[in-house]
Amino acid sequence: MAKMIATRExxxxxxxxxxxxxxxxxxxxxxxxxxTKTVEFxxxxxxxxxxxxxxxxxxxxxxxxxxxxxxxxxxxxxxxxASGRAFDQVRNAVCYSRLNVKICATHAGLTVGEDGAxxxxxxxxxxxxxxPNMTVIVPSDAVQTAWAVNAAAALDGPxxxxxxxxxxxxxxxxxxxxxxxxAETLRAGEDVAIVACGIMVSRxxxxxxxxxxxxxxxxxxxxxxxxxxDRDAVLCAAAETGAIVTAEEHSIxxxxxxxxxxxxxxxCPAPVVRVGVRDQFGxxxxxxxxxxxxxxxxxxxxxxxxxxxxxxxx
Amino acid sequence: MGRAVLKTPExxxxxxxxxxxxxxxxxxxxxxxxxxGSLSAADIVTVLYFNEMNIRPEDPGWPRRDxxxxxxxxxxxxxxxxxxxxxxxxxxxxxxxxxIDSHLQGHPSMRSTPGVEMSTGSLGQGLSAAxxxxxxxxxxxxxxxxxxxxxxxxxxxxxxxxxxxxxxxxKLDNLTAFVDSNRLQIDGTVAEVKSMGRIGxxxxxxxxxxxxxxxxxxxxxMxxxxxxRRTQGQPTVVVAHTxxxxxxxxxxxxxxxxxxAPKPDQVQAALAELDAPLKGGDA
Numbered sequence: 381m382a383k384m385i386a387t388r389e390x391x392x393x394x395x396x397x398x399x400x401x402x403x404x405x406x407x408x409x410x411x412x413x414x415x416t417k418t419v420e421f422x423x424x425x426x427x428x429x430x431x432x433x434x435x436x437x438x439x440x441x442x443x444x445x446x447x448x449x450x451x452x453x454x455x456x457x458x459x460x461x462a463s464g465r466a467f468d469q470v471r472n473a474v475c476y477s478r479l480n481v482k483i484c485a486t487h488a489g490l491t492v493g494e495d496g497a498x499x500x501x502x503x504x505x506x507x508x509x510x511x512p513n514m515t516v517i518v519p520s521d522a523v524q525t526a527w528a529v530n531a532a533a534a535l536d537g538p539x540x541x542x543x544x545x546x547x548x549x550x551x552x553x554x555x556x557x558x559x560x561x562x563a564e565t566l567r568a569g570e571d572v573a574i575v576a577c578g579i580m581v582s583r584x585x586x587x588x589x590x591x592x593x594x595x596x597x598x599x600x601x602x603x604x605x606x607x608x609x610d611r612d613a614v615l616c617a618a619a620e621t622g623a624i625v626t627a628e629e630h631s632i633x634x635x636x637x638x639x640x641x642x643x644x645x646x647x648c649p650a651p652v653v654r655v656g657v658r659d660q661f662g663x664x665x666x667x668x669x670x671x672x673x674x675x676x677x678x679x680x681x682x683x684x685x686x687x688x689x690x691x692x693x694x
Numbered sequence: 695m696g697r698a699v700l701k702t703p704e705x706x707x708x709x710x711x712x713x714x715x716x717x718x719x720x721x722x723x724x725x726x727x728x729x730x731g732s733l734s735a736a737d738i739v740t741v742l743y744f745n746e747m748n749i750r751p752e753d754p755g756w757p758r759r760d761x762x763x764x765x766x767x768x769x770x771x772x773x774x775x776x777x778x779x780x781x782x783x784x785x786x787x788x789x790x791x792x793x794i795d796s797h798l799q800g801h802p803s804m805r806s807t808p809g810v811e812m813s814t815g816s817l818g819q820g821l822s823a824a825x826x827x828x829x830x831x832x833x834x835x836x837x838x839x840x841x842x843x844x845x846x847x848x849x850x851x852x853x854x855x856x857x858x859x860x861x862x863x864x865k866l867d868n869l870t871a872f873v874d875s876n877r878l879q880i881d882g883t884v885a886e887v888k889s890m891g892r893i894g895x896x897x898x899x900x901x902x903x904x905x906x907x908x909x910x911x912x913x914x915x916m917x918x919x920x921x922x923r924r925t926q927g928q929p930t931v932v933v934a935h936t937x938x939x940x941x942x943x944x945x946x947x948x949x950x951x952x953x954x955a956p957k958p959d960q961v962q963a964a965l966a967e968l969d970a971p972l973k974g975g976d977a
Contacts, residue, residue: 406833430829433863438822438856445826448804448812450757451833453826468816469853473823477804477813 384547387578388486390522391543392417394529395454395484399425405533406446408432408455410439415545416456416486436461440469440481447479452533458492459485459542463504474538475513482532482539483508488518489629490657490674491546491579491667500662500670506634508540509607515560516606518542518628518636520581521551524604527558535560542578544629546667549582551602561605563613569599572688573617573624574681577603577636580627580655587627587681598625598685606636611643618650623688625653627681629671632656651691653684697751697780700744703912709779710740710912714941715968716775716788722961724792727800730951732772734876734909734936735843741915742841743776751781754808760838761827763812765820766845766874767801768953774798774807782809818851820844821871825860828869828929839923843872847879850888855900861929862901869929870922871902874909876938878949897931909934941968 399405399421408430413419422429430446432439436457443453455462462485463470474481485504492499508516517532517539519525525543532539551566566581567588576584581602588598599621601613618624624644626637637654644650657674664670671677700706714736721727743749747760764773771791778785783797790796797806801815812823824842831838848854861869873893881887890896894904903925907914915934922930938952939945942964945956956964 428833432860433856435853435856435860437819437853438825438860441819441822441853441857442826442829442860445763445812445823445828446830447826448823449761449827449830449834451830469819469822472813472816473819 384549385522386545386547387519387522387525387543388417388545390525391484391486391529392420394526396420396424398529398533399428402452402533404450404452406430406451406453408439408443408453410434410436410457410461412457418456436466437469440466440483441473443481444473444477444479447481448477452480452482454482454484456484456486458499459488459501459504460499463501463507463540467507470508471511475511478513478537480536482541484541484543486543487545488542489544489578490662490670490676491544491629493667493670494664496664497661502631502657502662503634505542505606505630505636506638509634509639513538514607515539516542517560517604518577518606519604520578520602521548523550523552523554524558528604531558531560544579546579548579551581561608561610563610564602564604565599566602567598567600569597569621571597571621571623572685573599573601573621574627574685575601575603575614575617575624575636575640576627577606579629580676583678584627584681586678587685590678590682591685596685596689603636606639609639609643614640614643615648618644618648623651623692625655625681625684625688627655629676630656632658651688653688655681655684697749703916706740706745706912709744710737711941711968713740713772713775713779715965716778717771718942718956718961718964718968720771720774720788720791721955722958723789725955726792727771727955728768728953729771729956730878730938730945731766731845731874731876732769733940733942733945734938735769735874736772736940737910737912738843738872738874738915738934739772739776741912741919743780745916746919747841748838749780751809754782758836758838761811761824761840763820763824763840763842764802764814765842766817766848767814769843770800770802773802773810777807777809780809783807817845817848818853821854821857822860824869825857825866828861828866829864831868840869841872842869843874846873846875846877846884846890846893847887849873849890849893858897858900858902865927866929867926870919871929871931873931873933874936875933876936878938878947878952880949880952882949894933901928903928903930904933905930906933906935909936910940943967
């Protein structure tokens, strides 16, 4: 298996390369460029790197002005600040104006680890998904992140991309096709479908393996686009397996689990068990410790799978 | 070119009066909207659109155009009146303000209305967008200029001061901000609600070039804009001392006209007063 790479690392490289290819790309950061990895772009394209200081609201507004003047503006900070601190700027200046601003937010979710709840965004997908005109992308590995960066640049309109701090295993190999709004079926299965995004995709694969040993055939869907959701893939999974588990490093309210429930309830009712943060703030600890404390482990997905199957058969 | 550039202060004053009449008529027709802060900004907006800015109303997306951002978005009526008079869309559209089928939203929407450069209405955001436009012009090596209109009450928003730092740090001498200092906001005078102190000194402390004028003195507005164009290496703010409701005596300096529409008889009284100094304007 290829070595572990954080999606923020892959973002930094992809953005710098995108800057080579497209002189219209600019990057903004709010004093976190070494962490968000926009520093790679800054080194290669210093004239097109705009350091905004610790001023996230101004950064998003400035990005909107650059985009209104024809630039493709990539703006980065931690997810908790991009989605929360600057929410009104994202809503009004970027999304209402339907501008080419790509908010690439790193350090998302609990795996920020030691920094604790103030820095652990568990609600950013819900916030960003609720805004009209916004596309929400959550890559699951380094290769997919690079595809997503290029797809986001090619898309005409606002994008929120959720990236992680911690290294994650490779899921994809180069050369596959990626499209915004399309799920990837990583494993076939008949009894239950596990729909996952971000760091939970590799855990979903391990859970499917464990379930197979118990005689449960689990399908695994990687859902890199939370909005627009690939409803066809979700409804097909609901119809064919009759039970769904969602897995995300986010609150069970309003993120992937919420989006899947909305689609399933409306169009193909089936039991859905959500693995995610249960309406709580995070806390400090090593990333794996925090994930375990909040029920986001392989074992949690396995037990959710069993429960979903039993609900189907009840 | 669709827009005739007006050269003399007299021509500009006459156009400003026409724009004030539009504001009264459109807010009256909508029975909703913000007349006070539209009237206080009318002379500055008129000089920008009919003397200062390099624009092509017949080609709103012309890349070399100067940009104007109305950060105090509730003054949308004065912007719409100027855009219509400049030829971006028919003057008749103005009377559709705030209607369900109108392109004239209650606050400016760049995706609805030709000539609107940034969607605004949530206060405090326009200066950041204007900075982005000014940075883009510098990146492009282009001579286009960016103008932004702020309210004095709006300066209470923290994002304004973030953007004030950005503009000074990046030496955005292609950016000119106006503060429409009409001294009133919804809950009272700015001094009562959250006193601003000396606005010009605040901007100067952040590294801006500061000009203070009477915001209804058209030659002074023109001179300030010329000075801003000459200013190198720093952004310029024009602190414009204005009268909320200017031109309609029963609205002047009265906070209740911030967001209240005149009734039909009040519309007639206001139009009669605006027409009094000299005949003219459109019907």
